[in-house]
Amino acid sequence: MSIDNMTDEVAALIEPTGVDAVSFRGATRYYPKSDVAALDGFDLEVSAGEFMVLVGPSGSGKSTALRMLAGLEGVDAGSIHIGDVDVTHLPPIQRDIAMVFQDYALYPHMTVAENIGFHLKVAKVSRAEITARVNVTAEMLGLTPYLGRRPAALSGGQRQRVAMGRAIIRRPKVFLMDEPLSNLDAKLRTQTRNEIARLQRDLGITTIYVTHDQVEAMTMGDRVAVLRDGALQQCDRPKRLYQRPANTFVATFMGTPSMALLDAHLDGEAAALPGHAPIALTREQRAALTGGHVIVGVRPDAVSVVPAGQGIPGTVEVIEELGNESFLYVRAELAGQSATIAVQDRDGVMEIAPGAMVGLRVSPDMVHLFDGGTGLRLPD
Amino acid sequence: MAVQFADQRTSEPRPRPRGGTGRLRRGTPAPLARRRTPLRMLGMAAVWLWVLFNLAIFVWMLLSSLKSDGEVFADPWGLPNVWRFDNYVRAWEGSDLGTATLNSVFLVAAASVFTVAIGALAAYPLSRLQSRSSNVTLMYFVLGMGVPLQSIVVPAYIAMAGLNMTNTLGGLFLLYVGFSLPFTVFLLTGFFRTLPTRLEEAAALDGCSAFRTFRSVMLPLARPGIVTALLLNVVSLWNETLLALIFIIDDGRQTLALAILGFYGTMLYNSAWGALFAGVCIVVLPMLLLYLWLGKNIMDGMTLGATK
Ligand SMILES: Nc1ncnc2c1ncn2[C@@H]1O[C@H](COP(=O)(O)OP(=O)(O)O)[C@@H](O)[C@H]1O
């Protein structure tokens, strides 16, 4: 069933009652017995109906941010708002938020139907309406044959959908998901990823989605917020994040294979990379520098392999065949530093074996430049 | 939008690829479990000896309850020559076990259920609150477990006398609940601690108040623990004699354990061995049946924390 061909009455049963923007304003969280903030002065504006992804390595504070918004963790400083309401100190019930937990947190003693309808039952919705809404939700998620089963008798993918159903049926103002796909196998993960994104677009519910997987972040979010050690690094559209990373952390975190970072020093008006033609810096870039060091960021598509003896000398370490494309990982020796640079083998024609000596040439107009001291991006 | 969820296409029930042979297999145990160390053999031997010993006593008791008085000691291990089922009639009618049984059933059921009900209400918050006062409260209950019953019989008697509740089943009910609570709270607190907090968070987001979370989510999950606590209380209260002996005077208010005590005396005096054993069986068999019925729950309750 799809929303398009549902009758109006049926569609009305699952469509959200209203969407609201969410904003974190300097939200800070210290866990008991810790002097390090798990989330530190977090500022984020999520507009109504937006799909926002929080991404970052494990322990960067993503779950903490989500749990603070849900009312499951206290807020030590700053505030959190949903629509015009300051919810910082409201209990979860009053926030009208639904959440999909990483481990789904289904009630093991209830059937699928009871799990999905539990919120409505607690909210004292009439039994007839509960049944109708449970049926529509189950139909939408393909769970109808399993309504009478307990969670223990379901596959991982089915449990994941029950968790989704439990959230969707509520027509909440905000939808939170904490790594909802991490317990699925790779193939199912890719499929479900697209389906969640589509479902979110169709329902138009403001959604905050947490993941540590940058591919999920890039493919699902309208915008992506990158966190590290409890601090927001950058928040932008996926493409902008990839094309204009704000600092070296975001630059290396987004994109596979990772961007390689090479140390260069300022030599007159250019960044001098040992063994390579100087990379010219604009006046603004030079003005933004805090010291004499520049970091040159190189993505796999910004480098090409040239015969040994030209460009930056390097040794091929590993060749990664992905079928439709392949990457060479080249260990480059630059005066005083050695770095592994991934190179995209666009046509798959390079006849190179591991151990081969090659040269690398960097396309100056495709590199990313960062300040050597702060790691911040230099102006373009 | 036609949301076609991925795994819905692949996870429909499929026909079993192979039919079974119809013969149930034993399955080879994992190599680790198969190892026969001397310690393991010794342990197994000890366990089996213990089981056999208990079985032997039980069989002896059961057989004796069906023999004539002379036969009980003349031929302790043989089958009865004549099956004397009337021993049970003699026991039942001889000392008004009927009233005593009714008293015991109602008293034990009420006291156990009430103890577990308020014990669970206390244990759930104690398992979740991290405050100093909740730890002190739990400590207080734990200390209660260490107080020997005998040492507080006198103060308890004075207190009950002050309430005019000596020689009443209601008074005994209060005493039973009071003396059973410490262990029950301790057991259930430990049990609630093993239950995941994640489900309470899900319930909070679903709009549950603390009490609704307790009633609709935690209590059903705690069922093995609740049944265990109930069963342990029933067994210990069913056998309780000391308090009943001290507080109950009227024959009509006797509990079964108390009635059997009096009954022993009479039967010993008359050398009515067959009837005596029948009386013992009347006390023991209900608990045995209860164990057979609910015993699996006890095992679940005792091991749940270890495996989850
Ligand atoms: N309940 C907790 N008690 C103490 N520290 C915690 C707790 N939960 C998370 N932390 C700490 O807070 C930081 C952020 O955790 P979290 O938000 O779970 O990260 P993420 O979800 O990004 O992996 C981590 O350093 C983690 O160790």
Ligand SMILES: [Mg+2]
């Ligand atoms: Mg997390």
